[in-house]
Structures are given as structure tokens and as C-alpha cells.
């Protein structure tokens with residue numbers, strides 16, 4: 001029997017973990033990126049949702065103030081951080097009375113999304129349901145746990161899969177959605193939570209774009225709100241079996257800090273905390289301090305929201321003027337756009353004009369005729385888009 005060396009991928013009974021994962025989708029965009037980069041006036045890269053504006057001073061100052069950190073930080077996060085999360089939910093999300101014991105900082109939310117099925121003890125034979133058009137890491141997390149991913153958006157689809165024998169143990173929701181920007185109503189969330197409770201399914205709701213609502217119903221500056229799964233109208237003030245994953249990467253330009261958290265059912269959080277303590281999944285102390293500062297200051301979030309609102313308007317007009325239709329996109333950092341043609345045709349058309357966007361097929365087969373246009377480029381770059389699309393108008 002040959003034993004794999006450190007330099008050879010292991011195969012066979014043990015299996016190579018990477019082999020169970022999809023190809024990294026961005027690799028397929030290399031040709032379009034090269035063409036967009038060749039534009040004489042440079043690329044306008046709207047393909048990734050990575051913030052480009054400065055980290056707010058209030059957060060950077062907090063990070064610096066905690067630079068002296070010789071001891072190990074608490075995996076559960078400090079009490080003041082967990083209280084700041086509870087206060088943020090009460091102030092910004094319409095969720096009073098969140099138990100600070102049910103809060104757990106995470107190293108950004110991508111790691112949490114990728115590892116939650118495993119940390120909850122799911123494995124082969126279990127199913128992880130997630131939106132049919134979705135952030136790809138829900139699927140990856142299911143696969144890392146050797147569970148089965150399932151795209152399902154409605155109670156009817158979940159029930160049909162259940163009746164067909166799928167052992168659904170975890171249901172991911174994502175409102176506002178990446179990539180579509182669709183927002184779930186209170187009634188939709190309540191129906192999904194009721195179904196999950198009936199079937200003893202844990203609900204994990206990824207809500208990281210909640211502060212970036214654009215339609216009147218979801219724009220907090222117009223008195224709107226993006227409902228949380230922890231909202232009493234959704235869950236009847238009972239957080240049992242419910243978790244919210246939240247990230248400050250987008251609303252506070254903190255993607256480089258990896259500053260996020262989980263909040264909800266204290267019993268589930270205690271279970272996760274126990275495993276994460278053993279596994280060393282700890283948010284660095286300076287980042288805990290920065291996260292607390294970010295969540296305690298609403299002003300920088302409001303200012304950043306207006307920056308995105310301006311860019312969104314410029315891009316919306318340019319795209320619609322060039323014959324694109326924009327679907328959903330009620331909230332979040334993307335315009336879910338289509339010319340009613342295959343996504344890769346649209347990607348190529350834009351790349352030839354120096355603009356790079358993400359094809360909707362990255363997010364699942366139903367996205368095959370859309371492209372995702374991110375609002376995360378500088379004002380200077382965004383301002384170029386109208387002229388570059390002028391010949392399509």
C-alpha cells in the first residue's frame with residue numbers, strides 16, 4: 001500500500017477534502033478580466049463585493065487602542081462586546097431583549113458559514129438547505145461536513161424535499177440576498193421559521209446587508225427595516241433554534257479586520273462555543289474592541305450608506321439606459337441585472353468595454369441569465385460606466 005506523502009494529495013478511502021468542493025468560480029473569469037484590464041482608461045471592476053472606502057476613524061482608533069494584547073482573548077467575546085451586539089439589535093434591527101449569552105464573535109462570517117454545519121455535528125446523510133441562487137459558501141459548508149447541499153427557497157420546496165427523504169437539519173436564509181438583493185418579508189420569514197420548528201431544523205439567517213436597504217420598505221432612513229429572523233413578529237420573541245450571522249465587513253469597510261458575529265439561541269451558541277474554544281476559533285482581542293466600536297457608532301454606517309446610494313444611482317441609470325433590466329436589488333451591494341441573454345455573453349459585452357462583473361451562474365443555475373454588478377468601486381471608477389455603455393443606449 002502506498003502512503004501519500006505530505007506533497008501528494010491523499011485520495012482513496014480518506015479522500016482529499018478539496019476534491020469534494022466546486023472549482024473556484026473566479027478562475028473562469030480570467031479571460032474577461034484580462035480584456036477589461038486592457039481598456040485604455042483602465043478596468044472598472046464591479047465583480048467583487050470588497051469595500052474600497054477607508055475604514056472609519058472611530059473603528060481604526062479602537063483597534064489601535066487595543067494593540068497591547070499579550071494574553072489570550074475570550075472565545076465568547078468580552079461582556080461589553082456581547083452587550084453592544086444586543087444593543088445594536090434593539091436599536092437597529094427591531095429585536096429587543098437579545099440575550100448577550102447568545103452572542104459569539106466570529107473571524108468574519110465566511111468561516112462561520114463554511115464551518116457551521118460541521119460545528120453543529122452534521123455529517124453524511126444530513127442535508128443543508130440554502131437559497132437556490134446563493135453566496136457559494138453555504139454549499140461549501142455542507143460539503144466540508146460531508147452533508148448534502150440543497151437549493152430551496154420556499155416552504156413548499158422544503159416540504160417536497162423532506163417528503164422525498166432529505167434529512168434537512170440546517171436551513172440557511174439570506175435576506176437581503178447576495179447576489180439578487182431580494183429581501184424577505186416578515187410573513188415569508190415567519191412561515192420558514194414555523195416550518196423549520198415543526199421539523200426540528202436549525203435556522204441560520206445571514207443578514208450582513210441589512211443596513212443597506214434601498215426600497216422604501218427597507219430603507220432605515222425612510223423609516224423602513226429589513227426584518228431579522230430574530231424579530232418578534234417573525235419568531236414570537238422565542239429565539240430557540242435560530243441564529244443570525246452578521247458581519248461588519250460591508251457596512252463599516254472592515255473586510256480586512258474579519259469582524260463578525262453570530263447571535264440568537266443561547267443553547268446553540270453554548271454548543272458552538274464549546275467546540276470553537278477547543279478548535280482555537282478566536283477573534284483577536286484588538287478586533288473584538290474594534291467590532292464593539294463599529295457596532296456602537298451608527299454615524300459612519302449612515303455616511304457609508306449614502307456613498308453607496310450615490311454609486312447605485314449612477315450605475316442603475318447607466319445600466320437601464322443601456323437596455324439592462326434590474327431585478328430585485330431592494331437592498332445590499334449589488335444590482336442583479338440582465339439583458340435576457342446568457343450571463344457569459346453579458347460578461348463579455350461589458351469586459352470589451354473595460355467593465356468586469358460577476359456572471360449569475362456563479363450563484364446557482366437559476367442565475368444563468370443575470371450578472372451581478374457590485375457597488376464597490378470608487379466614485380471615480382463608477383463615473384466611467386455611463387460613457388462606456390453609451391453605444392448600447
Ligand SMILES: Cc1ncc(COP(=O)(O)O)c(C=O)c1O
Nearest residue numbers: 108109110135178206247249260
Ligand atoms: C451573503 C454573505 N455572507 C457572508 C459573507 C462573508 O462576509 P465576511 O466573511 O467578510 O464577514 C459575504 C461576503 O461577501 C456575503 O455576501
